[in-house]
Amino acid sequence: xxxxxxxxxxxxxxxxxxxxxxxxxxxxxxxxxxxxxxxxxxxxxxxxxxxxxxxxxxxxxxxxxxxxxxxxxxxxxxxxxxxxxxxxxxxxxxxxxxxxxxxxxxxxxxxxxxxxxxxxxxxxxxxxxxxxxxxxxxxxxxxxxxxxxxxxxxxxxxxxxxxxxxxxxxxxxxxxxxxxxxxxxxxxxxxxxxxxxxxxxxxxxxxxxxxxxxxxxxxxxxxxxxxxxxxxxxxxxxxxxxxxxxxxxxxxxxxxxxxxxxxxxxxxxxxxxxxxxxxxxxxxxxxxxxxxxxxxxxxxxxxxxxxxxxxxxxxxxxxxxxxxxxxxxxxxxxxxxxxxxxxxxxxxxxxxxxxxxxxxxxxxxxxxxxxxxxxxxxxxxxxxxxxxxxxxxxxxxxxxxxxxxxxxxxxxxxxxxxxxxxxxxxxxxxxxxxxxxxxxxxxxxxxxxxxxxxxxxxxxxxxxxxxxxxxxxxxxxxxxxxxxxxxxxxxxxxxxxxxxxxxxxxxxxxxxxxxxxxxxxxxxxxxxxxxxxxxxxxxxxxxxxxxxxxxxxxxxxxxxxxxxxxxxxxxxxxxxxxxxxxxxxxxxxxxxxxxxxxxxxxxxxxxxxxxxxxxxxxxxxxxxxxxxxxxxxxxxxxxxxxxxxxxxxxxxxxxxxxxxxxxxxxxxxxxxxxxxxxxxxxxxxxxxxxxxxxxxxxxxxxxxxxxxxxxxxxxxxxxxxxxxxxxxxxxxxxxxxxxxxxxxxxxxxxxx
Amino acid sequence: xxxxxxxxxxxxxxxxxxxxxxxxxxxxxxxxxxxxxxxxxxxxxxxxxxxxxxxxxxxxxxxxxxxxxxxxxxxxxxxxxxxxxxxxxxxxxxxxxxxxxxxxxxxxxxxxxxxxxxxxxxxxxxxxxxxxxxxxxxxxxxxxxxxxxxxxxxxxxxxxxxxxxxxxxxxxxxxxxxxxxxxxxxxxxxxxxxxxxxxxxxxxxxxxxxxxxxxxxxxxxxxxxx
Numbered sequence: 004x005x006x007x008x009x010x011x012x013x014x015x016x017x018x019x020x021x022x023x024x025x026x027x028x029x030x031x032x033x034x035x036x037x038x039x040x041x042x043x044x045x046x047x048x049x050x051x052x053x054x055x056x057x058x059x060x061x062x063x064x065x066x067x068x069x070x071x072x073x074x075x076x077x078x079x080x081x082x083x084x085x086x087x088x089x090x091x092x093x094x095x096x097x098x099x100x101x102x103x104x105x106x107x108x109x110x111x112x113x114x115x116x117x118x119x120x121x122x123x124x125x126x127x128x129x130x131x132x133x134x135x136x137x138x139x140x141x142x143x144x145x146x147x148x149x150x151x152x153x154x155x156x157x158x159x160x161x162x163x164x165x166x167x168x169x170x171x172x173x174x175x176x177x178x179x180x181x182x183x184x185x186x187x188x189x190x191x192x193x194x195x196x197x198x199x200x201x202x203x204x205x206x207x208x209x210x211x212x213x214x215x216x217x218x219x220x221x222x223x224x225x226x227x228x229x230x231x232x233x234x235x236x237x238x239x240x241x242x243x244x245x246x247x248x249x250x251x252x253x254x255x256x257x258x259x260x261x262x263x264x265x266x267x268x269x270x271x272x273x274x275x276x277x278x279x280x281x282x283x284x285x286x287x288x289x290x291x292x293x294x295x296x297x298x299x300x301x302x303x304x305x306x307x308x309x310x311x312x313x314x315x316x317x318x319x320x321x322x323x324x325x326x327x328x329x330x331x332x333x334x335x336x337x338x339x340x341x342x343x344x345x346x347x348x349x350x351x352x353x354x355x356x357x358x359x360x361x362x363x364x365x366x367x368x369x370x371x372x373x374x375x376x377x378x379x380x381x382x383x384x385x386x387x388x389x390x391x392x393x394x395x396x397x398x399x400x401x402x403x404x405x406x407x408x409x410x411x412x413x414x415x416x417x418x419x420x421x422x423x424x425x426x427x428x429x430x431x432x433x434x435x436x437x438x439x440x441x442x443x444x445x446x447x448x449x450x451x452x453x454x455x456x457x458x459x460x461x462x463x464x465x466x467x468x469x470x471x472x473x474x475x476x477x478x479x480x481x482x483x484x485x486x487x488x489x490x491x492x493x494x495x496x497x498x499x500x501x502x503x504x505x506x507x508x509x510x511x512x513x514x515x516x517x518x519x520x521x522x523x524x525x526x527x528x529x530x531x532x533x534x535x536x537x538x539x540x541x542x543x544x545x546x547x548x549x550x551x552x553x554x555x556x557x558x559x560x561x562x563x564x565x566x567x568x569x570x571x572x573x574x575x576x577x578x579x580x581x582x583x584x585x586x587x588x589x590x591x592x593x594x595x596x597x598x599x600x601x602x603x604x605x606x607x608x609x610x611x612x613x614x615x616x617x618x619x620x621x622x623x624x625x626x627x628x629x630x631x632x633x634x635x636x637x638x639x640x641x642x643x644x645x646x647x648x649x650x651x652x653x654x655x656x657x658x659x660x661x662x663x664x665x666x667x668x669x670x671x672x673x674x675x676x677x678x679x680x681x682x683x684x685x686x687x688x689x690x691x692x693x694x695x696x697x698x699x700x701x702x703x704x705x706x707x708x709x710x711x712x713x714x715x716x717x718x719x720x721x722x723x724x725x726x727x728x729x730x731x732x733x734x735x736x737x738x739x740x741x742x743x744x745x746x747x748x749x750x751x752x753x754x755x
Numbered sequence: 756x757x758x759x760x761x762x763x764x765x766x767x768x769x770x771x772x773x774x775x776x777x778x779x780x781x782x783x784x785x786x787x788x789x790x791x792x793x794x795x796x797x798x799x800x801x802x803x804x805x806x807x808x809x810x811x812x813x814x815x816x817x818x819x820x821x822x823x824x825x826x827x828x829x830x831x832x833x834x835x836x837x838x839x840x841x842x843x844x845x846x847x848x849x850x851x852x853x854x855x856x857x858x859x860x861x862x863x864x865x866x867x868x869x870x871x872x873x874x875x876x877x878x879x880x881x882x883x884x885x886x887x888x889x890x891x892x893x894x895x896x897x898x899x900x901x902x903x904x905x906x907x908x909x910x911x912x913x914x915x916x917x918x919x920x921x922x923x924x925x926x927x928x929x930x931x932x933x934x935x936x937x938x939x940x941x942x943x944x945x946x947x948x949x950x951x952x953x954x955x956x957x958x959x960x961x962x963x964x965x966x967x968x969x970x971x972x973x974x975x976x977x978x979x980x981x
Contacts, residue, residue, distance in 0.1 A: 169866045173897070174807040176769030261767050261810025353766060444866045446897045448954045448961045449805075451773035465960065468776075582959055 010048040011375045019045055028055035034390055041384045049370065049377040052322040053291040053385050060557055062288050063389035066523035067555045070533050073540035074550040081549045083512045086209060092132045092202075093551020094209055095513045097577040101466055102206050103474050104136040107146070107199035107517040107573045109556035113256070114196035118163025123171035123258040125198040127330050130175060130263065131284035134270050135333065137210035138202025141450060142464050143172050145182035145198055146478045146517070146571045150191030152433035152753050157186070160194050161441075161754055167258075168198070169444040174260035175267070178453045179445035180462025182478055183571075186433045189482065192561035197517040197554075199573050201476055203466050208274060212283040213300035214336040217364035219280055221297070221305060222342070223290075224349050224356035225266050225332035229315035232256035232289070232328025262331040262354075269352035270333060276348070278341045285332040291325045291385070293334040294360075295368055298382035301336075304367045305382070307360035321372040336362060396529035406487060408620025410606035415684050422683060423735035425615055429688070430663050431745035432614040433753065435656045437667075440750045454581045458664065460503040460652050461576065463584055471580035477503035478574075481655060482567030483608040484623035489531040490538035493570040494626045497542045498692055499654050500574035505635030506650045506695055508585045508642030509576030514543055516553035516572050521565020523557045531568035532557075539570060545628045548574065583642050589669035589698055589724045590648040596673060596722045598658065599634055599711065600694030604685050610656040611688040630693040630716075637716050638695060646703040646710070653694040658721075659687040659729075661696050663742055666729055672739055674730045675722035683734050686721075698724055758978035760971075761788040761798035763828070763844075765819045769806030770841065770953060777953035778802070781971030783978075790822040799978045800837035800881070801828055803844025805897075805951055815858060815900045816846030825851055837881040837974055838945045842898055845937070845947030854938055854947045855913070856905030861898065862930025868897035870962045871950050872924040873936050877917050880943040881977050885969035891924060892966040894950035896936075901929035901949040903936075913938055921948055 008014060015021075025035040028051065038046050038054045046054060060066060078087070085102055086094035092106035110125025126143060133140045145168050150157045172179050177200070214221065273279050281301060283293045290312070298305040309321050319327070337345045342358065349356035363369075368385070370378035416422045429435055438458065447456035454473055455463035461477035479499040485492025497514065504511045516539060521528040543550055559566045578584060606612050607621030641647040649669070651661040666673050677683045699707050711718035730736040760778045762785055764771045775785035786798050790808075795801065809818040819825065825847070832838045832853050840848035848854045861867060870893050875886040886892070905913070910933055913919050921937035929949070937948025952967030954960075 166865070173866055173899075174767070174769075174810065176806060259810070261807060261812065264767055264769075264807075264810075443868050446866070446868050448868065448895050448897060448951070449769050449773070451770075451776055451954060451957075451960060453961055454959055584959075 009372065009375055009377065011377055012047055012379045015047045016044045021045065023048065023051050025051060025055065029059055030055050034058060037390065042380065047377050049321050049325055050380055052326050053295065053378065056288040056291055056326055057295060057385045058389040062292060064555055065390050066392050066394050066557060067532065068391060069393055070536040073536055077540040077544040078549045079544050079547045081547060084549050084551065087551055092136050093513065093515065094136060095551060095575060097466065097472065097474055099467060099470060099472050100205055101472065102204050102209060103201060103575060104133055104138045105199065105201040105476065105515055105573065105575050106132055106552050107197055107478065107515045107571060108554040109517050109519060110196045110198060111193060111519065111556050111559055114164050115160065115194055118160045119167035120257050122164040122167030122196050124256045124330055125196055126168055126171045127258050127263050128286045129198045129200045130177065131286065131333065133200045133202035134267055135212060135282050135284045136202060137208045137274050138204040139271055140177050140200055140202045140267065141452065142180045142462060143177045143198065143200045144180060144462060144476055144478055146480065147182065148185045148187065148190045148195035148569060150186065150194065151188045152186040154191060156191065158754060164194065164196055165441050165444050171258055171260045173446040175264050176449045178447045178449050178456065180447055180453060180456040180464065181476060182457065184438045184441055187482060187567065189567045193559040193566050195519050195569060197571050199478060201474065210274065210279060210282050212296055213281040214297040214305055214362045215301040215303065216280060216338065217303050217362055219336050219338050219362040220342050220358045221307065221360040221362065222335045222337055222345060222356055223312060223332065223359045224335065224354055226259065226262050226329055227313045227315040227355060228324055228327050229329045230319060230323060230327065233323050233326050256328050256330050258330050265352045265354050266331055266333060269349055269354045272348050273345055276344065278337055278345045279335050280338060281336040283334050285334060287328060289325065289327045295382040295385040297334060297336060298368045299386040301362065304363040304365035305360055306363050307370045309370055309372045311357050311359045313355050313357055321377055394523050394529045395526045396533050397526040398530050399527035405620055406622055410609065410612040410618060410621040411604060413612060413616045413618060419734035422687065423737060426659050426687065426737060427745045429610060429614050429656055430660060430742060431749050433749055435610055435660055436749035437747045438750060439747065440755060454584050455507055455586065459587050460506040461509065463507055463509065463578065463581060465581050471582055473578045473581035475504045475507050475509035475576040475578060476573060478571055479503065480569050480571035481608065482569040483613065483619055485535060485568040485570060486619065487608050487621065487623045489534035489568045491623050491626055492568065493535035493538035494542040495623060495692055496570050496572040497539055498626055498628065498631045499652065500572045501546060501548065501631055501635060502652045502695065504574045504576035505638040506585065506652045508583050508639060509578040510639055511548055511574045511576045511635060513575050514548050514550045514572060516550060516570060518555045519559055519566065519569040519571065520557055521560040525565065528565050535568055535570045539572065542628055546632060585642045585647060585650045587651045587665050587668055588649055589665045589671040592671055592725050594648060594698040594700050594724045595704055595720055596724060597697050597699055598694065598719045598721045599637065599697060599716055600630065601691060601717055602681055602685060602689050602694065603691045605689050605691045609688065609690045624690050624692045627693050633714060633716050634693055634695060637711060637714060640710065641697065641707060646707040647697040647699055649698040651696050653696065655690060657688045657690050658696065663729055663746065666739060667743055667746060671724050672726040672728045673722050674725050674732065676732045678719045678721055683731060758783045758799045758975050759786050760974065761786045761795055761801045763788045763790060763801065763803050763824055765790040765808035765822060767806055767808045767810050768804055770804040770951065774802045774804040774953045777956045777967065777971050780956045781968060781975050783971065783975045788824055790819065790824050793823045793827045795827050795831065800974050803838065803840040803847050805842035805844060808843055811900065816843060816850040819847045820850040829853060832945050835942065835944050839882050839970065840947035841951055841953065842949055845949055846900065848945065848947040853945050854940055855909050856903055858900050859902040859904055860900050861902055866899045867928050869928060871896035871928060873921045873950060874924050876922055877920045877939065880920055880939045880946050882946045882970050882973050883920060884973040884977055893962065893964050894952055894967050895954045895962055896928055896950040898929065898949055901931065903931035905932065920946055
């Protein structure tokens with residue numbers, strides 16, 4: 004087997020005319036020229052590998068960051084924010100000395116190619132982000148979008164994704180407490196697999212990704228590095244080696260949750276003993292990302308000996324080692340006198356750990372292979388100074404026609420019998436049906452602190468057993484609304500998640516987002532993105548909930564057709580005592596059902612327009628953020644003071660969907676009266692925002708309505724918890740058994 | 756005085772802290788035991804908690820069964836030490852031959868997590884004294900490999916000797932033969948079951964029921980009164 008000479012820094016300087024495959028690695032011509040300008044010479048193969056992957060859209064946010072800046076510029080003053088955007092995950096103060104870190108990320112493309120491993124490694128990646136902040140992960144959530152429920156490929160993708168999330172998360176011992184499952188044909192070739200995680204720590208335990216202190220050791224620990232997840236690096240490698248080399252492995256990584264569980268325990272033990280100066284997980288771009296980010300965030304430089312990286316495959320080239328995305332690996336910076344103890348802890352947990360380098364007092368990242376220098380760069384130019392694009396954007400020419408196609412003109416049910424039929428169709432439609440077949444494949448109980456889990460409005464986890472302090476999280480996003488108006492759609496996503504957190508009794512504190520869009524090279528998509536970011540940033544400012552971090556996923560499209568713009572928003576909340584949490588289920592017969600907020604004729608993008616008329620047009624519901632804030636305050640006060648026994652946010656499907664869910668979960672029916680000023684159809688199906696239903700014990704009615712009156716929140720008594728049917732007086736009666744059948748049999752029938 | 760109850764942590768164990776909490780809620784003292792350590796720290800009873808020890812690789816419980824701590828657990832269980840195996844712990848107990856039979860993958864091939872109705876068939880074991888025979892309880896169940904199987908002879912023998920401790924009611928969640936959810940050894944000191952009693956000890960948490968607490972109060976009473 005013959006080898007071409009190693010492409011060292013010296014060799015690169017001496018051979019300026021060697022052509023490198025920068026285009027195959029995804030770099031544009033001007034980007035490559037910029038690399039040459041930065042280095043003052045052509046890059047080595049290893050350097051090119053690092054720049055190409057770190058300057059990719061996924062790692063550099065080059066198309067999105069000019070817009071994302073608004074999250075910082077418009078960030079509301081918040082005492083709760085301890086660590087903001089830019090770290091592995093944001094950190095929020097939840098009181099009593101506790102801090103919570105949370106984040107949502109996408110793993111969309113891999114999950115379409117290989118649903119099980121794509122989804123599994125999505126969970127693994129987000130969990131490592133949480134550990135890297137110093138926190139113990141306490142829960143995960145999974146907002147998911149799939150193609151049409153009855154499309155044959157959905158039956159391939161969905162069960163694989165669900166099994167992957169369960170297979171990985173269950174094995175890690177993390178309760179899965181929330182998320183969403185939405186079907187729409189626009190996601191047929193581009194399912195969205197977003198994964199969120201929450202971690203808890205004490206304030207003093209917050210860790211950051213930085214390498215400081217010359218002489219400190221860089222330790223790589225966790226799984227061995229293999230050839231999985233290598234994207235373009237194989238092109239470089241195939242130029243360096245001859246044909247005797249083994250063929251390349253697929254680009255989707257394979258997860259080992261058992262290894263990750265050991266990594267969690269071992270990392271947390273090292274944190275407890277204060278052994279770690281800085282830490283970074285290895286995710287996208289693997290060692291390239293970890294070394295350049297650690298070095299550029301710290302005060303010095305870094306020297307790494309790549310030969311010391313434990314390998315699963317001894318034939319890997321240095322470029323491949325730098326780009327491998329093998330899962331379950333982390334990189335820690337440790338003071339020299341603590342290295343032995345760190346390695347001991349790793350050994351206790353049977354985790355392989357190796358010193359691969361050290362922090363230097365220079366400002367260069369230098370990487371060696373067989374004693375020769377193959378990388379010599381300023382790490383900031385790799386990690387933080389990638390290209391930035393002001394992509395052109397323009398409101399699409401079809402937007403006006405879409406908005407003019409008003410859902411208000413769709414034929415409405417006219418008789419009680421028609422209403423009843425449509426209610427059954429709605430609650431049994433794939434998007435509105437029970438997702439229990441899916442969520443029962445997730446362990447939501449492990450760790451023994453789960454207070455609420457799906458299908459509750461938000462997931463809730465107890466943080467402190469003594470005081471009852473807890474945190475809540477909800478994720479929401481409605482691509483149909485965002486398609487009609489991306490600015491409003493993003494605000495509605497935030498408003499819904501905010502409302503869902505408040506409905507369980509928790510105070511919303513902070514936001515993470517996962518922005519799923521089509522190709523940024525399409526001006527129409529870029530306009531949707533820009534509008535959504537602007538809408539979300541404005542709304543976060545008004546609601547006082549800062550964005551602490553998140554993720555952008557672009558290029559979600561098949562050919563020319565992009566997915567609906569889908570900003571998924573996660574809101575984190577805090578509750579002083581989880582004993583005061585409010586569930587969705589009706590608790591006791593005789594309790595009074597109140598509708599909070601205003602109901603207007605708003606059907607654009609509604610579930611009703613989709614289920615009954617397969618229609619998408621008009622405008623989404625109006626947003627009134629001051630109203631959302633007031634509603635949240637009332638829901639939280641009522642929960643704290645014991646004035647309500649159940650609450651449910653009103654969103655897609657409208658009031659009737661919420662009443663049916665509360666009734667089925669509680670096993671108790673409801674008798675409803677259409678309030679004055681509303682027709683039965685609007686009352687049942689409108690999706691006006693800023694609304695919730697609550698069940699009020701009769702003894703609390705006066706106190707509750709006085710509070711709403713004094714604060715100026717419309718509260719309308721619409722019925723009573725009673726019987727074993729949902730009855731709308733003068734219109735129809737639907738027995739719970741019939742509703743349950745419609746609601747619970749749809750998903751298993753389609754997917755089991 | 757109270758009792759000291761050990762909880763073993765294998766690599767990949769998940770519900771060890773939950774089991775320790777349940778022991779504490781019942782009023783006993785939990786003691787952490789480590790899989791590499793043969794020393795049981797003079798505990799009065801041992802819980803093998805749930806999880807995916809060694810990632811369930813090879814077969815659930817098959818690798819853990821050979822750990823140093825299990826050498827001592829096996830030896831002392833045969834001498835009468837009360838041992839409770841929950842879920843993965845039950846799988847370890849069958850792999851260790853402290854209990855007969857074996858666990859296969861759920862018949863529907865999915866992980867399942869649900870609030871499961873059970874009937875207590877034997878309230879005489881070290882771990883079930885605070886139940887009544889015939890009592891119906893709800894305990895959360897969550898597993899991938901929960902289908903209890905054994906040959907007909909063993910199943911007949913278990914039933915004849917009253918060693919089926921719990922049976923699934925209304926719905927068999929994994930295809931277990933004869934709806935068996937939990938069994939005991941001849942002496943009644945070793946009990947294994949798939950459902951998770953440690954997840955049903957506090958009214959606010961999980962399913963909101965406390966039907967699992969009697970496991971831990973049963974053993975406490977037995978040890979304190981012994």
